[in-house]
Amino acid sequence: MTNAEHQQADPQSKPWTFLTNHARVLLLIAGDPDTRLRSVAASIGITERATQRIVADLEESGYVSHEKVGRRNRYQIDPSAHLRHPLERSIEIDRLISLFVARTEGS
Secondary structure, three states: OOHHHHHHHOOOOOOOOOOOHHHHHHHHHHHOOOOOHHHHHHHHOOOHHHHHHHHHHHHHOOOEEEEEEOOEEEEEEOOOOEOOOHHHOOOEHHHHHHHHOOOOOOO
């Protein structure tokens, strides 16, 4: 259920969530490095343009990189990159990803 769907289902609920859209984009890319940003946007409930800006932020900060494979992008995450907030700077993003993304051996 997207944020918008949740708010429509329960209009009295508060609109905040524990994960940011940046975290959601990162986790969806971690789960499927060949994903299309259109699919990521639809899953989160944000625009494709907002998703592109988030990916650009993640790339600029060194969390994500991409390579062209034909006409598509294949994303790669640096699992050793650290969370940004001073309270979490000692935590590598791979720990966050492992909480939310089931990965197979070798991925």
